[in-house]
Amino acid sequence: MKTTITIVDNLSTNKSSYTQAVDLLIKGEVVAFPTETVYGLGAIATSEEAVAKIFEAKGRPQDNPLIVHIGSKEEISAFTHDIPKLAEVCMDMFWPGPLTLILPLKPDTLAKNVTAGLQTVGVRMPEHSVALELLRQLKQPVAAPSANKSGKPSPTKAEHVFHDLAGKIPLILDGGTTGIGLESTVIDFVSDTPTILRPGGVTKEMLEKVIGQVSVAKSTDHEDAPRAPGMKYAHYAPDSPVYLIENSITKVQQAVKKIHSEQKKVAIIASDLFSQIKGDYFFSLGKENQLGDAGHLLYQALRNCDETDVDIILVPVLSKEGVGMAIMNRLEKAANGKWFHI
Ligand code: TXA
């Protein structure tokens, strides 16, 4: 299959790109598109056959459910029911935006493979002009995971999607680099207390201001039924092993020395504060303490490592405040919990 990349930078001049994408989706094909978080790979959420193509293109395990994307709030009544009051409040406050709500699924509405047989469904309205225009022209819910090969970092550029899925999907809408760079916050409204299953751009602090106490699921919870990404499968992993390390220039220098003494090559992914350290490769997460920039740059940095001959990747840990919780959640998964000890 030939994969076309179409640049969609200005709504008024790109009518034909949307028509092409809408036509493909209606025909039961998959299309990659940008959102404010990462690129998604979409299919009509009511077609089991179309949704199956997402799993096939990504190599995604069948028991990992997909997020349903909508262009207007009214659409959710077609496939959810008994929506808790606090969930309504969150939709009004944070949609469109990087917040996915887990809600009760109305039986026999969506294709079974969207929800992996669960009686709940994850829903969000993305805050990106291209995604919203596509969804609004289509007027149907779209199931869309991140548009990466399963296990790899999510794509923040159309090139990343092409790198992972070329030949497997017909169309990528290229809307440039995504803003947030980390996937949406996933919050479960089916459990007694609203529970964050995956931290993201809408932080715990932001949620608690609006709805009061919110729990955070440990990533080791629910190993058998993956309620949230990365709880069971490898995620965000470059080809070479990632190690977390203390946020200290001296410690990273010592680690580099040790790695070099073993004739190995090392990449450092860190804020510019660490750029003077003489490793073999350095991929910047921006200025020190700018967590928004770090989130935006993280997946590109992890992907950059795969273009090198590096043996080990070191990442000094960041603060877990605000969006730092989401960044550290992804890094802990990328490292599979490994720390570099000197
Ligand atoms: O920002 C995002 O959320 C991006 C863009 C494309 O919207 N999408 C994304 O999808 O990250 P994905 O599939 O890579 O991650 C969604 C995760 C799934 O892995 C799944 O574990 C969780 O959300 N999820 C979906 N439905 C669920 C459900 N009913 N119950 C619990 N978790 C669910």
Ligand code: MG
């Ligand atoms: Mg994903």
